[in-house]
Amino acid sequence: MKLFEVYPIYDLQPVNAHGAYLTDQSGAEYLDFYGGHAVISIGHSHPHYVYRIEQQLKAMGFYSNSVVNPLQEELAALLGTLSGYPDYQLFLVNSGAEANENALKLASFATGKKSVVSFDKSFHGRTAACVAVTDNPKIRAPINYAEHVTFLPFEDLKGVEAVLSKNETCAVIIEGIQGIAGINTPSEHFLKGLRTLCDQYGVVLILDEIQSGYGRTGKFFAHQYADIQPDIITVAKGMGNGFPMGGVIISPSFEASYGLLGTTFGGNHLACAAGLAVLEILQQEKLIENAQSRGVQLKQLLSKIDAVKEVKGQGLMLGIEFDFPVKSLRQHLLFKEKIFVGSSSDPNILRLLPPLCIGDSEIDQLIEGLTNSLKNEELLIH
Numbered sequence: 001m002k003l004f005e006v007y008p009i010y011d012l013q014p015v016n017a018h019g020a021y022l023t024d025q026s027g028a029e030y031l032d033f034y035g036g037h038a039v040i041s042i043g044h045s046h047p048h049y050v051y052r053i054e055q056q057l058k059a060m061g062f063y064s065n066s067v068v069n070p071l072q073e074e075l076a077a078l079l080g081t082l083s084g085y086p087d088y089q090l091f092l093v094n095s096g097a098e099a100n101e102n103a104l105k106l107a108s109f110a111t112g113k114k115s116v117v118s119f120d121k122s123f124h125g126r127t128a129a130c131v132a133v134t135d136n137p138k139i140r141a142p143i144n145y146a147e148h149v150t151f152l153p154f155e156d157l158k159g160v161e162a163v164l165s166k167n168e169t170c171a172v173i174i175e176g177i178q179g180i181a182g183i184n185t186p187s188e189h190f191l192k193g194l195r196t197l198c199d200q201y202g203v204v205l206i207l208d209e210i211q212s213g214y215g216r217t218g219k220f221f222a223h224q225y226a227d228i229q230p231d232i233i234t235v236a237k238g239m240g241n242g243f244p245m246g247g248v249i250i251s252p253s254f255e256a257s258y259g260l261l262g263t264t265f266g267g268n269h270l271a272c273a274a275g276l277a278v279l280e281i282l283q284q285e286k287l288i289e290n291a292q293s294r295g296v297q298l299k300q301l302l303s304k305i306d307a308v309k310e311v312k313g314q315g316l317m318l319g320i321e322f323d324f325p326v327k328s329l330r331q332h333l334l335f336k337e338k339i340f341v342g343s344s345s346d347p348n349i350l351r352l353l354p355p356l357c358i359g360d361s362e363i364d365q366l367i368e369g370l371t372n373s374l375k376n377e378e379l380l381i382h
């Protein structure tokens with residue numbers, strides 16, 4: 001059987017990873033400022049994470065959601081405390097798309113309505129409801145088209161009100177910080193306005209924190225910079241540090257009933273062990289505080305580089321904007337400087353999504369690698 005080739009891949013095979021570094025099959029070491037696409041939160045192969053998963057696997061890897069699993073409650077309690085949402089409820093799933101799919105479904109169940117407001121350039125996943133609220137027609141098959149979704153620009157509170165006042169909307173969904181779009185942060189005024197409008201019209205406010213959550217921006221959730229509380233928050237990526245898991249964090253105003261939502265693998269014993277290890281390490285090693293201060297440090301250093309137009313984002317979710325396309329620069333960083341960075345749908349923006357444990361030496365290496373790369377005039381072609 002052949003693989004169904006949907007990924008354009010680099011000719012590179014990492015075989016080992018520790019902290020913020022990867023090693024390929026030839027023994028070459030790479031600095032990971034991409035975090036496997038914002039997934040690696042606590043660092044690769046953290047000993048406590050490995051231990052927790054190993055111990056759980058030795059005891060029991062999986063049983064279904066039809067039996068008592070105290071690890072789920074432990075995870076919910078610790079997540080509630082660390083995130084500042086102790087009174088919310090947790091539904092565990094396996095991926096980001098599945099988290100958003102269930103969040104949208106819950107909003108629709110709760111309101112009995114089906115229209116959704118989403119935003120220009122948003123990305124919420126590839127399953128049916130998620131891809132319908134994702135602003136990218138290229139990944140939407142005919143079966144995924146949905147007339148009930150309105151896309152609006154960020155900051156357009158008047159436009160949001162015009163839609164919500166029709167009384168057909170179940171949810172407004174927005175990323176804490178837009179990731180794939182190239183690191184766009186909704187303003188505090190806009191998020192507060194959305195909160196007010198959703199309250200006014202009885203609409204569920206869903207914050208997709210799949211990329212921007214779990215401490216990446218220097219707070220547990222990016223929306224906490226705006227001091228609002230959504231009705232539903234979705235998480236994945238950093239939650240399992242590579243173990244596939246996601247979560248729907250649900251306000252106490254929603255009442256659960258048996259059979260309303262469900263999953264075979266979500267919340268399994270191994271996933272909970274991974275998720276607990278991540279939270280324990282975030283807490284013990286003060287990684288959210290580290291993300292905050294390293295973000296400030298990185299922004300200062302990056303802004304001093306001449307070719308850098310702007311540095312966008314918060315904490316360790318940063319977009320570096322240039323006035324030329326960055327495709328060749330990214331390749332140069334990877335193959336010559338041995339540094340992984342991310343791209344985005346904006347051709348001029350490099351995305352930085354490193355593990356939250358980076359320190360001075362990783363930052364120095366990135367700045368040096370970027371400065372060296374930018375000396376190559378052929379990479380700066382407009």
Ligand SMILES: Cc1ncc(COP(=O)(O)O)c(C=O)c1O
Pocket residue numbers: 095096097098100123124125126175179180208209210211212236237
């Ligand atoms: C903001 C956001 N939402 C949803 C998703 C979908 O997550 P998954 O790929 O785990 O389904 C992603 C993935 O990149 C994302 O960045």
